[in-house]
Amino acid sequence: MMATRDSIDRLLEEGQQLVQQAEEQLELSNRNNFIMDEEYTSAHVELEALAQRIERVLQSANPQQREQLQRFQFIVNEKLNDLILDQTDVERYQ
Numbered sequence: 813m814m815a816t817r818d819s820i821d822r823l824l825e826e827g828q829q830l831v832q833q834a835e836e837q838l839e840l841s842n843r844n845n846f847i848m849d850e851e852y853t854s855a856h857v858e859l860e861a862l863a864q865r866i867e868r869v870l871q872s873a874n875p876q877q878r879e880q881l882q883r884f885q886f887i888v889n890e891k892l893n894d895l896i897l898d899q900t901d902v903e904r905y906q
Contacts, residue, residue: 815872823869824884830858834891841898848899856895863888 837855841848866885873881 815869815874815877817877820869820873820877820881823865824880827862827866827884827888830855830862831887831891834859834895838891838894838898852895856892856899859888859892859895863892 834855837852841852863885866881866888870878870881870885
């Protein structure tokens with residue numbers, strides 16, 4: 813099944829919102845002595861799900877869409893890594 817342009821645009825738009833939420837949670841966590849609440853965890857879980865959705869859509873994307881999705885996938889993975897590293901640091905120093 814070929815990915816439609818609309819479905820990819822929608823995925824990227826929703827994804828941008830999730831990345832923004834994750835950035836806000838990282839910022840809040842950093843300002844609040846790395847306190848990670850439900851919203852932080854939720855942002856992490858939602859980004860994980862987004863990464864999986866991107867991976868599935870990549871399989872049916874054309875070369876141009878694939879390039880766009882791969883660039884966005886890099887951003888999503890970078891935010892996920894930030895969330896994971898902050899969480900690991902907190903657990904290590906508790």
